[in-house]
Amino acid sequence: DEEGHDDHDEEGHDDHAGHDHGAYDPHFWFDPNRVAYAAEYIESKLVEFDPSNASDYEAAGKAYVTELKGLVGQVSELISTIPSQNRKLITTHESLGYLEAKFGLEVLSTIIPSLDSANEISPSQLVGVIDLIEDNNVKVIFIEAEAPSVYAETIVAETGIRPVEGLWVETLKEGQSYPEFLFEAVELIVENLRNTD
Structure with a gap:
């Protein structure tokens, strides 16, 4: 399950202002497999700190990991309904690397070429995104709900x-669970890539 995940981890990302993600x-x-690893780690720490309730933590952890493993299949099935030629997308900033690596989407470019949505983009970078959209006949651009981009308006006007x-990539809505998120x-991605003609 780890194959391909590290491809996006070290690709020349600098430290930024805003919510700094480092390298x-x-x-x-x-x-979801990475979330399952995190859940298993949390479960092990809860058992370590509160052994008298270990069986409860273990049962809850096992149930959640099972749910997450099922989520992998559901997401794979949903993405498989996108024609292969339509699986290319543009979004606000570099937030979908793990989705891309795990499920076979291709993030052609981001408006802000950074893990940090607060970063700026140079005029030449903006022209590069516009050229990429036109050269690849990309039909939709996904604007993240948490980081709407003024540059997106320019790109839409030009192309x-x-x-x-409304693409949420960093926060849950109130009352929303991770699988729902x-x-x-x-x-949202599938509905808009499935039929782009």
Whole structure:
């Protein structure tokens, strides 16, 4: 399950202002298997700190990991409904590396070429994104709910690409579970890539 995940971790990312991610991609929650590893680690620490309730932690941990493993299949099945030629996307910043590596999507570019959505983009980088969209006939651009980009308006105006707003990549909505968060994000992507003609 680890194959391909590290491809996005060390690709020349600098330290940034805003929510600084350093030199690694923290958006591991776009791979449910990685979330399962985290859940197992949390379970082991809870058992260590509170052994009298170990059986409860172990049962809850096992149930959650089983749910996450099932989520991998559900997400794979959903993404498989996108025609292979439509699995290319553009988004606001580098947040979908794990989704790309795990499930076979291709993030052609991001508006902000950084793990940090607060970073700026140079005019030449903006032109590069526009050229990439036109050269690859990309039909939709995903605008992240937590980091709307003024640059997206320029890209839409220049290319005629259809903006898709409301992609949540970093925070859960109130009362939302992690599986609901992931499935909602993937559904939005799938619905808009499935039929781009």
